[in-house]
Amino acid sequence: MSLVHPEDWRPQGIDYLEPRAWEALRQTERSVLVTAGAGAGKTEFLAQKATYLLQTGRCPAPKRILAISFKRDAARNLAERVVRRSPPEQARRFNSYTFDAFAKSFLDRFRAAVPDAYRPPANYRIAMPRRQDYREFLDRHEFHGINADQLEQAVARARLPVSDEGSDLRRAVAAYWRAQYNEPDDVLLSFAMINRLVEYLIRENPSILKALHLTYPVVFLDEFQDTTFAQFQLLRTAFDGSDAVFTAVGDDKQRIMVWAGAMPDAFAQFEQNFGAKRISLICNWRSHEDLVRIQHVIASRIDPNVEEPEARADRLVGGDVAAIWEFETEEEESDCLARWIEREVRAANVEPHDVAILVRMRANEVEGQLSAAFEEQGLRLRNVARNVGDIAIQDLLGEDLVHILLRLLRLGATSRSPDNWNAALLDLQFLEAVDPADETGQQLLQGRLQTFVREMRRTLRELDPVPESAAEAAQAALDFIGAEVLRRAFPSYRRRPDFDRVWNGFTALLQVSLQNAQSWSGALDEFEGLGQIALMTIHKSKGLEFHTVIFYGLDNQTWWSLTPNRLEELNSFFVAFTRAKQRAFFTLCAERGRPVTWIENLLAPAGSRRVTAADLIDE
Known part of the structure; x- marks a missing residue:
């Protein structure tokens, strides 16, 4: 394909890039740090820059762009935008991962090159250790002067190999690694440990390091404010001494992961x-x-x-766009929330799935408090933090396997769906490595997909939309693609336990979605959350946006740590507020706690007011 001259290149799929975005996009000779507030279009900027580099030859074939995000849905969103804006042969050279997925795929590919003492077996298992697990380890091994947080952070930061000599904390880290490798056929690795293994692997293998440099002359880093010490060290080990040019984007006002090891000075570093x-x-x-x-x-x-940002969106609603809703009891709070949302949905002011209820923590408890009142108003509340099998709903919906199979089921459930048809063709083209210029190959793919769709429609006509049908319908879609094909195509599925975790979650959620379905299309809408109000934690809401956001619990018991001198908590508050496109509200319940007065005083001059339950329902 012919390349575009840099001066002739124009943004793809959008009409406008602000002048500063143009400056950052054209900066290709040195690394650039793009600081961008909420709603600034950070993902779109990265997609445009990737398209610019690929289409102008600034990242020439066969070299690739490595993009690293923090959340799976962010990584997928970025990749999909590049696919929509670039020819397939160029888009294939854009590799979008999460930090964890990048490290894990690297380990799985080069596991044999890990030094003997730390080389895990191919069937290692992923561990998600809790604080209690670290505490029990310390007690069992009699490390009494160390707490669980210290051990967790030390494991995440220690460079391998770790010796038994030195401080008690260092000896505890060495003992922890031995314990995880204690059973040769049952090695448990956390993602923090995988990070350490990959850093060690790269450091000890110059040939692998050289191949990495040759493959990736361009590196994108999304949400850079949340980068941990270990992730930053891995980046330095992987690319120090190379000619790689980095583009990092982020917003230090949204730094809410310091508690999880994020660097407090990531931008300066x-x-x-x-x-x-x-x-x-x-x-x-x-x-x-x-x-x-x-x-x-x-x-x-x-x-x-x-x-001060320059607002580019239009206001589409009347009345308050920000307020603190005051309730006497939790029962009144639940009832009024449900009644207000039902009224807004009935008036066609907002779709249910464009309303989000954000909580600081304990989403499962809040689901229990709200569900009955919402059901009474004919509303469905979806707690995306809830697990189906061994995976949270929100994480499941970001999986490649889920997107591919869902498109196939959609084609079987509808008489015509051009968007899903085109997307499914692209999936097949990628999975089977068919060149877009190969007309014969493309015709064969279309023929195969047409045959499958006819068979899938026949299958779904014969299957009642009930939970007992979920496994057969899901298996029909998987059989068309092939489990082994998916596992070869996506590094995150190469180990059978990782594939099974997602596959089992997919079938489990499909089964749940069929419980009250009237049709297969309705069940798939349910699967994707259409017509349902999302309930999630603030940390899971990062990178998302909703028409209306309601933050549940602006009180000194729920948010006891929201004080003027704790910037990370204020950052969390900022993140919650900025998810909103049109309206952002906060609930305050006297039964649960007292107001956070200084926040109210901060917001009042800008137009946020307190609204009682009676006023809210009478509006």
Whole structure:
């Protein structure tokens, strides 16, 4: 395919890039740090820059772009945007991973090169250790002067190999690694340990390091403010001494993962270690002017020098766009929330799935408190933090396997679905490595897909949309693609336990979605959450957006740590507020706790007011 001259290139799929975005996009000779607030279009900027580099030959074939995000849905969203904006032969050279997926795929590919003492078997299992697990380990091995948090952080940061000599903490880390390898046929590795293994592997194998440098001259880093010490060290080990050019994007006002090991000074470290130029984006494409004004008040409390964003979205609603809703009891709170949402949905002001209820923590408890009242109003509340099998619903919906099989089921459940047809063809083209220019190969793929769709429609006509039919329908879609084909195509599925975890979650959620379905299309809508109000934690909401956001629990018991001197908690509050495109509300329940007065005082001058239950329902 012919390349585009850099001066002739134009944005793909959008009409406008702000001048600062153009500057950051064209910066290809040195690394750049793009600071961008909520709604600035960070993902779209990265997709445009990837398209620019591929289409102009600034990243020439066969070299690739490595993109690393923190969340699976963010990584997939970015990859899908590049696919929509670039020819297939170029888009295939854009590799989008989460940090964990990148490290795991690297380990699985080069496991044999890990030094003997730390080489895991091919059938290692993924562990998700809790604080209690670390505590029990310390007690069992009689390390009494160390707490669970210290051990967890030390395991995540220690460079391998770890000796038994030195401090008690160092000896505890060495003992922890031995314990995880204690059973040769049942090795347990956390993602933090996988990170350490990959850093060690790269450091000890110059030939692998050289291949990495040759493959990836361009590296994108999304949500860089949440980068951990270990992840940053892995990046430095992997790319120090190379000619790789980095583009990191993030917003330090959304740094809410310090508790999980994120670097408090990630931006400064990046500028120093990679010689990066900092460029700040100014537009907010998500929220309208009235919401952006309130967001800026919160942002200014976090960083007094922050620039005021330029709102680019239109206001589409009347009445309050931000308020604190005050209730006497939790029962009144649940009832009024349900009644208000039902009224808004009935008036066609908002779709149920474009409303999100955000909680600081314990989503399962809040689901129990709200469900009955919502059901009484004919609303369905979906707790995406809830597990189906061994995987959370929100994580499951970001899986490649789920997207591929869901498209096939959609084709079987409808008489015509061009979007799903085109997407399924692209899936087959990728999975079977058929060149887009191969007309014969493309015709064969279309013929195969047409035959499958006819058979799938016949199968679904014969199967009642009931839970007992879930396994057969799902298996029919999987058999068409082939489990082994999927496992070869996606590194995250190469180990059978990892594939089974997602496959079992897929069939389990399909079964749940069929419980009250009237049709297969209705069940698939249920599967994807259409017509349902999302319930999730703030941390899971990052990167998402909703028409209306309701934060459940702005009180001193739920958010006891929200104080003026704890910036990470204020960052969390900022993240919750900025998920909203049109409206953002907070609930305050006297039965649960007292107001966070200083936050109210901060927001009141910007137009946020307190609303009682009676006023809310009478509006």
